Amino acid sequence: MMACLLEAPLRISVLSEVTATSRHYVDRLFDPDPQNVLQGVIDMKNAVIGNNRQKANLIVLGAVPRLLYLLQQSSSSLELRTECAVVLGSLAMGTENNIKSLVDCHIIPALLQGLLCSDLIFIEACLRCLRTVFISPVTPVQLLYTDPTVIPHLMSLLSRSQHTQEYITQIFAHCCKTPEHQTVLFNHGAIQNIAPLLISPSFKVRMQALKCFSVLAYENAQVSMTLVNVLVDGEQLSQVFVRMMQRDKPIEMQLTAAKCLTYMCRAGAIRTDDNCIVLKTLPCLVRMCSKERLLEERVEGAETLAYLMEPDIELQRIASVTDHLVSMLADYFKYPSSVSAITDIKRLDHDLKHAHELRQAAFKLYASLGSNDEDIRKKITETENMMDRIVSGLSESSIKVRLAAVRCLHSLSRSVQQLRTSFHDHAVWKPLMKLLQNAPDEVLVMASSTLCNLLLEFSPSKEPILESGVIELLCSLTQSDSPALRVNGIWALMNMAFQADQKVKVEIVRALGTEQLFRLLSDPDTNVLMKTLGLLRNLLSTRPHIDQVMSSHGKQIMQAVTLILEGEHSIEVKEQTLCILANIADGNTAKELIMTNDDMLQKIKYYMGHSNVKLQLAATFCISNLIWNEEDGSQERQDKLRDMGFVDILHKLTQASDPNLCDRAKTAMQQYLA
Amino acid sequence: MSGPSSGCGFLMSVVVHGDLALNEQEKELNQRLKRLYPAVNEQETPLPRSWSPKDKFSYIGLSQNNLRVHYKGHGKTPKDAASVRATHPIPAACGVYYFEVKIISKGRDGYMGIGLSAQGVNMNRLPGWDKHSYGYHGDDGHSFCSSGTGQPYGPTFTTGDVIGCCVNLINNTCFYTKNGHSLGIAFTDLPPNLYPTVGLQTPGEVVDANFGQHPFVFDIEDYMREWRTKIQAQIDRFPIGEREGEWQAMIQKMVASYLVHHSYCATAEAFAKSTDQAVHEELASIKNRQKIQKLVLSGRMGEAIETTQQLYPSLLERNQDLLFMLKVRQFIEMVNGTDSEVRCLGGRSPKSQDCYPGSPRLFNSPVHKASSSQTYQTGTAEVEMELDHFSNGVSESSSNGFLNGSSTHGIDLEECDGDMGEIIIWRQLCGGSQAAIERMIQFGRELQSMSEHLRRERGKNSANKKMLKDAFSLLAYSDPWSSPVGYQLDSIQREPVCSTLNSAILETHNLPKQPPLALSVGQAAQCLSLMARTGSGSCAFASVDDYLH
Numbered sequence A: 001m002m003a004c005l006l007e008a009p010l011r012i013s014v015l016s017e018v019t020a021t022s023r024h025y026v027d028r029l030f031d032p033d034p035q036n037v038l039q040g041v042i043d044m045k046n047a048v049i050g051n052n053r054q055k056a057n058l059i060v061l062g063a064v065p066r067l068l069y070l071l072q073q074s075s076s077s078l079e080l081r082t083e084c085a086v087v088l089g090s091l092a093m094g095t096e097n098n099i100k101s102l103v104d105c106h107i108i109p110a111l112l113q114g115l116l117c118s119d120l121i122f123i124e125a126c127l128r129c130l131r132t133v134f135i136s137p138v139t140p141v142q143l144l145y146t147d148p149t150v151i152p153h154l155m156s157l158l159s160r161s162q163h164t165q166e167y168i169t170q171i172f173a174h175c176c177k178t179p180e181h182q183t184v185l186f187n188h189g190a191i192q193n194i195a196p197l198l199i200s201p202s203f204k205v206r207m208q209a210l211k212c213f214s215v216l217a218y219e220n221a222q223v224s225m226t227l228v229n230v231l232v233d234g235e236q237l238s239q240v241f242v243r244m245m246q247r248d249k250p251i252e253m254q255l256t257a258a259k260c261l262t263y264m265c266r267a268g269a270i271r272t273d274d275n276c277i278v279l280k281t282l283p284c285l286v287r288m289c290s291k292e293r294l295l296e297e298r299v300e301g302a303e304t305l306a307y308l309m310e311p312d313i314e315l316q317r318i319a320s321v322t323d324h325l326v327s328m329l330a331d332y333f334k335y336p337s338s339v340s341a342i343t344d345i346k347r348l349d350h351d352l353k354h355a356h357e358l359r360q361a362a363f364k365l366y367a368s369l370g371s372n373d374e375d376i377r378k379k380i381t382e383t384e385n386m387m388d389r390i391v392s393g394l395s396e397s398s399i400k401v402r403l404a405a406v407r408c409l410h411s412l413s414r415s416v417q418q419l420r421t422s423f424h425d426h427a428v429w430k431p432l433m434k435l436l437q438n439a440p441d442e443v444l445v446m447a448s449s450t451l452c453n454l455l456l457e458f459s460p461s462k463e464p465i466l467e468s469g470v471i472e473l474l475c476s477l478t479q480s481d482s483p484a485l486r487v488n489g490i491w492a493l494m495n496m497a498f499q500a501d502q503k504v505k506v507e508i509v510r511a512l513g514t515e516q517l518f519r520l521l522s523d524p525d526t527n528v529l530m531k532t533l534g535l536l537r538n539l540l541s542t543r544p545h546i547d548q549v550m551s552s553h554g555k556q557i558m559q560a561v562t563l564i565l566e567g568e569h570s571i572e573v574k575e576q577t578l579c580i581l582a583n584i585a586d587g588n589t590a591k592e593l594i595m596t597n598d599d600m601l602q603k604i605k606y607y608m609g610h611s612n613v614k615l616q617l618a619a620t621f622c623i624s625n626l627i628w629n630e631e632d633g634s635q636e637r638q639d640k641l642r643d644m645g646f647v648d649i650l651h652k653l654t655q656a657s658d659p660n661l662c663d664r665a666k667t668a669m670q671q672y673l674a
Numbered sequence B: 001m002s003g004p005s006s007g008c009g010f011l012m013s014v015v016v017h018g019d020l021a022l023n024e025q026e027k028e029l030n031q032r033l034k035r036l037y038p039a040v041n042e043q044e045t046p047l048p049r050s051w052s053p054k055d056k057f058s059y060i061g062l063s064q065n066n067l068r069v070h071y072k073g074h075g076k077t078p079k080d081a082a083s084v085r086a087t088h089p090i091p092a093a094c095g096v097y098y099f100e101v102k103i104i105s106k107g108r109d110g111y112m113g114i115g116l117s118a119q120g121v122n123m124n125r126l127p128g129w130d131k132h133s134y135g136y137h138g139d140d141g142h143s144f145c146s147s148g149t150g151q152p153y154g155p156t157f158t159t160g161d162v163i164g165c166c167v168n169l170i171n172n173t174c175f176y177t178k179n180g181h182s183l184g185i186a187f188t189d190l191p192p193n194l195y196p197t198v199g200l201q202t203p204g205e206v207v208d209a210n211f212g213q214h215p216f217v218f219d220i221e222d223y224m225r226e227w228r229t230k231i232q233a234q235i236d237r238f239p240i241g242e243r244e245g246e247w248q249a250m251i252q253k254m255v256a257s258y259l260v261h262h263s264y265c266a267t268a269e270a271f272a273k274s275t276d277q278a279v280h281e282e283l284a285s286i287k288n289r290q291k292i293q294k295l296v297l298s299g300r301m302g303e304a305i306e307t308t309q310q311l312y313p314s315l316l317e318r319n320q321d322l323l324f325m326l327k328v329r330q331f332i333e334m335v336n337g338t339d340s341e342v343r344c345l346g347g348r349s350p351k352s353q354d355c356y357p358g359s360p361r362l363f364n365s366p367v368h369k370a371s372s373s374q375t376y377q378t379g380t381a382e383v384e385m386e387l388d389h390f391s392n393g394v395s396e397s398s399s400n401g402f403l404n405g406s407s408t409h410g411i412d413l414e415e416c417d418g419d420m421g422e423i424i425i426w427r428q429l430c431g432g433s434q435a436a437i438e439r440m441i442q443f444g445r446e447l448q449s450m451s452e453h454l455r456r457e458r459g460k461n462s463a464n465k466k467m468l469k470d471a472f473s474l475l476a477y478s479d480p481w482s483s484p485v486g487y488q489l490d491s492i493q494r495e496p497v498c499s500t501l502n503s504a505i506l507e508t509h510n511l512p513k514q515p516p517l518a519l520s521v522g523q524a525a526q527c528l529s530l531m532a533r534t535g536s537g538s539c540a541f542a543s544v545d546d547y548l549h
Helices: A002-028 A034-048 A052-060 A063-072 A078-092 A096-104 A107-114 A120-134 A150-157 A162-175 A179-187 A190-199 A203-217 A221-228 A237-244 A251-266 A275-288 A295-309 A313-321 A325-333 A338-343 A345-369 A374-381 A386-394 A399-412 A416-420 A429-437 A441-454 A462-467 A470-477 A483-497 A502-512 A514-521 A526-539 A543-566 A571-586 A591-595 A598-608 A613-626 A634-643 A646-653 A659-673 B003-036 B220-236 B241-261 B265-275 B283-297 B301-311 B320-336 B340-344 B381-390 B405-415 B434-458 B462-476 B491-508 B516-534 B537-541 B544-548
Strands: B051-056 B060-063 B068-071 B082-086 B096-106 B113-117 B133-137 B142-145 B162-168 B173-178 B181-187 B195-200 B205-210
Touching (some): A002 A034, A002 A052, A034 A052, A034 A063, A063 A078, A063 A107, A078 A096, A096 A107, A120 A162, A179 A203, A179 A221, A190 A203, A190 A221, A203 A237, A203 A251, A221 A237, A221 A251, A237 A251, A237 A275, A251 A295, A275 A313, A295 A345, A313 A374, A325 A345, A345 A386, A345 A399, A374 A386, A374 A399, A386 A399, A399 A429, A429 A462, A441 A462, A441 A470, A462 A470, A470 A483, A502 A514, A502 A543, A514 A526, A526 A571, A543 A571, A543 A598, A571 A591, A571 A613, A591 A598, A591 A634, A598 A613, A613 A634, A646 A659, B082 B113, B113 B162, B133 B181, B220 B537, B265 B283, B283 B301, B301 B340, B340 B434, B434 B462, B516 B537, B516 B544
Antiparallel strands (some): B068 B205, B082 B195, B096 B162, B113 B195, B133 B142, B162 B173, B173 B181
């Protein structure tokens, strides 16, 4: 609002000063003599070059519709139409507001229409203007795709001249933002048409063609698979890209070529152990992270490298020893530096602008580097102030940085050693908990997943986290619409319940509520179901706990178990459920819940004869617990189960081919013999 | 098959084959070194090609052409460590130097160190432990920078790994590579003249060096490309600040003076006019020099001397040594049959012999441009025409004070051309004419007495003596052209004579003996070789030839 107030009077004064001359230019566009109109447009062209104020004035005074009218009129001379396109192109070179005005005047369809003309000079002028309009962030890229005839026509114009090649490839490179765009361009022969341009004598054409391939190949298997088989002048495309990564080539070219190969690799078109990846692309991207590169290049380099090696431990290992990458990344956190603040404002401004981007890129790369290898994780956490940086990254204002920081923390939290040491020393759970209170889903997923690891029983952070009232928070996560959040919530609760004391278990059951627990047992997501069963199993361990939980929730739990055993579930789910049953059978009083439930006993019998050994084993384990000798009432239980035919089954199982099952059955049989 | 003889033959063939393979390897090595280090003058600073059997500790054994190193000590304590240096230190003119070591076996403990050391550093140690010694050790992956305690640097290395060591002589840093991957800077501020060095410490350790015998695992040429680009960008962007205008004027002056020096008068005048500068020598004077040069280069020494004496009367009088040199050349041209004096005596036409070979040498050979070719090939009648043609566009009146002498000279030149013999007798003494031979012998006597006179007047002059002796030696052979002293008859030998005379004339006008352009090119080249000698590696990527195209 303030800006508007300041701007308005300024604009009026400017207008009053120059309106007269500007209006004169516009008036001449309406001259009845076409020769005068042409001269007027040429004069206008000379007047607006490099003069943003003049450009704004002409737009305000309505020059654009008139220029477009003249450009479209078939009665206009070709020269006039061309000059109009040139002036429009010049106007587009101004501010974003200029572009908006031009787009509002429907310049795009008019210029696209102009491309149907046969005159090359006119086409080039139109394309140049279109290029300037399309590469602006304020232009909706969709405008390129509204008329289905446009893309094929642009493809056909690629052969006309170096200029058409440069402008068209630049338009494609900027307007290919979605898988749909990729498909449209691909289906219209983008690859065959653009590949030869990679060896164009013009650097600009080569560069824009290369950019096209990087946006086309991104997460697109179809494009990537096609690219590996393309030959340019008898040479494989990947080799052309490798040459473009040579160290004497401009940085922009090296970086973009590395992106192309990265995307092709991630899309499965090039193996991760291919020399062009291991010996060329990876080192090139590491070089892009070096201090000598511009801040923008370092951000792109780090992000691309993180993406390249994310799924491959070997690449992670190589990168971790290449050119001191791990310590090189520490430098990403030093912006704005204290020096830049003092010496010059411009530099400070530049540094500030990129500081967030640099930090998030570094976190991403650390996350990728440390996702598999324990030694690398150690190296990362030992980097100067690393844990402090992550901790402060978790509470930064920029969501991008927070997300990247938590990704990094998550990657490092896979290390038992780090959980025991640095994670605890730096109390990372505190900012993590804070982050969980109020964050967008994507941050929450990462943060809660990290929390799962921090709640593992050997983690020293488990205790303080428990005390911070995390249970309510995790329970609320289990009610989320996002399956990933539900899994993480219940997973964390499961970890928390593992070998926990009675108090914690009671608190979990209380906070979650049986209703929610049973809702989770019928969750459509198998992961959620598995972790919920895991939670139940952890709750039902050690005899006093079993009896206590079962005495208060026995009925519902038995119902749920019945339901799952009767339902259509995977072997893993049923196995987990039978294990729960075995735990119940281990209780003192809880046993009776099974013994008095003939239906359940029939089910156990059924699973003892199941074709899957795992299920047989779990069911046998359950029976074994029920007939265990040293406990009260074991004789009665043994008798009842013998009557039900369990001894015969056990006897049969002692002949089983699986040694575990055989042992388990023998142990159970011994209870009868004793 | 008779056993022994066939066995013998077999053995011999193996030996021959081995030699061939060795030669192939040698050839490949030389080619690779030439390609990697074109700026290195191996006469002055030979490149390392193998380990030195003389510069090693006794626990080191060498084999396979001194490329394989194995440990043969007890290997009980660090006191049993042993190193070997390469035969030569790394020349600075490499710019970027690289070698690789393959671990054939890590032996008992794999205490291997790869690196650099200066001459004289104790060889009973691993590289890196002492002053002026640097190493990367396999057992812990640490780097040792002249110290017994290492710094964490890279991964460990063991059997099968290839470790590379790259010395950047521009910024005096070093980085290592493992299996083709750069591990980052290990050392900075390295001293000059380091030797590739490798050290071993426990039994069974064996490593092979690759100084360029085989392709490297790491793409060192790509790294060098980056530095070449950097150095060239540095040169291109050399800041000249506010003096841009001065630079332009200076360059124009250099070009103009070069043109004037070599008497390209029409071009010089046109250039001077278009760049708006004054020529510091009268046009007529330039033309005179041009004329004299043409005469010398076409072998017409008698006329050249005469013209010089006419135009610069006191020059040769004051400079007797120069005159002597010219006369000796004249004698040689007489033998050649090209000098005007013998030609007039019925000798052959100078046609074929005079066809002046275009010399690719720059700056000291204006000739191939000045003597716009056919002039001397196709009969002398056209000489004058060509001369006129050469100064085309320069009207007599505009050429400030064109000397009178020139016209007479034109006639002089033509004088004896009318009755030129049609028959060309190839390679006959003095063109095959008896009269000419007599004249030549007489001229020889005059030359002899001039030489004696000079010696009496000014003492012995060994250069003059040798010159005369070489020239007279021509007569000792029936076919002087194919004699050991026959090179004197080659027209290319006219060039130094021509440029000496030209410089002498210019000196009398208080003009520089050498054009500033040639001087600065020479200075740049000298500067580069001086950089190589003083250890500035960037000379590797700044060849003067690259800029002369």
